[in-house]
Amino acid sequence: MxxxxxxxxxxxxxxxxxxxxxxxxxxxxxxxxxxxxxxxxxxxxxxxxxxxxxxxxxxxxxxxxxxxxxxxxxxxxxxxxxxxxxxxxxxxxxxAFAQAHNNRAAILAQQGKFDVAAAGFSEAIRINPEDVLAYRNRGLVYHDMGNYTSAIADLDKAVELDPAVHENWFMRGNACLDGGKLDDAVQSFTESIRLNPQHARSLLNRSHAYEQLGQTEDAERDLARALAIDPLVGAPSEPTPANSDDPEAPLLPIPEPTPAEPVTESAPTITPDPTAEEASGAAEPAAPVAVE
Known part of the structure; x- marks a missing residue:
């Protein structure tokens, strides 16, 4: 932790x-x-x-x-x-306890109660309209629901508010990839890679976007780079939906919404758990609980 x-x-x-x-x-x-x-x-x-x-x-x-x-x-x-x-x-x-709204919603999302979870993140956003974590989490829930338009809109806001965090770009890329916006997906994964050149799943998912665009050489290059960083990130040629039961699925489940950190001040601010590395949108699983 x-x-x-x-x-x-x-x-x-x-x-x-x-x-x-x-x-x-x-x-x-x-x-x-x-x-x-x-x-x-x-x-x-x-x-x-x-x-x-x-x-x-x-x-x-x-x-x-x-x-x-x-x-x-x-x-x-x-x-x-x-x-x-x-x-x-x-x-x-x-x-107005935004962290409590966020963490409650994160658990509900983990339990598959997506509508109630989205409402909880919406309340956190109402309390703090610049809450990057709440936008990102709600975007993940919308992604899980298959509402890619709303997911992309929330992740657009997340990257607008905090463009220096590679996970925001990565998750936006995942939503664009699953939503069929392949050029936007490539752009988002590219920015994620620029910010974190060792993020294998950004390279992996950009390779899927390139493959769907017919850019085979670019796809093969990204896949090779991803495997060089993490040999276990390997994937078959076609991405599998995030809810697939296929154990060989190249894209891992959509990460669960990230909880807020514990409150240590009377007027807390929301910050993501730095141990919860997000990934693919398909994504890496994130920690489902708010821990120190």
Missing amino acids: STRSGLLPVLCFGLVTVLWSCSGPIAEGPDMLLERARLRRESGQLQEAMDLLTKAIQMDAADANLYYERALTHAEAQQWDAAVTDYDEAILRDG
Whole structure:
């Protein structure tokens, strides 16, 4: 799992579990329990983290962030229904909690509830119209639904807002490829490769676009480059739909929507999980849970 930039302060505060005053020890409050729970989650002690967060919620049931943090822990334990319930509780207490909307929708998308998931990402976008992650995630859901026009529109917005992230271009290329916009697919994969020359799946999928355009030499060159980077990325001559059961499918399943990072500030910002490398649109699978 990735290490949050706020890890050191969490460690510093988390190690102090009891304070003293002139009259004796002061009982731990919700904030201190939260820091301890984050440390437990970081070290994989998920049940202990949940117990600490439950105790904190009993002390302050109005704090949306406590439910959000417990939802993250449930999700890491793959307790999806419990995670959705806690995200619901967080949203009930703070309707503008964009990260909770995003992560709830990511789980629903994983469960195949695409319409509800798309609505959740739409709410995150309504809260923050420049939320790149929400646009990208909604684009993935639309792609999964076969709504390539809407998928491309959302991924257009993602690359407009953050053109320096190769995954945005790669996912746009996937939607264009499956949507029959082959020249646009080539352009998007080319930009992804420019930003990350070692991304084998961008080369692989551009080879499929070239092949469909009749540019056989270009297709063979890209396939050879992809295999040189990752021999396991090999593919037959025709791309297979993302929902194919074919174990030899050249294009991996559409990545699941990326969750937001845990909240460490009172006014959180949405950032993708840096460990979840997206891919093909066909794509590489991304992590389905919001973890640190």
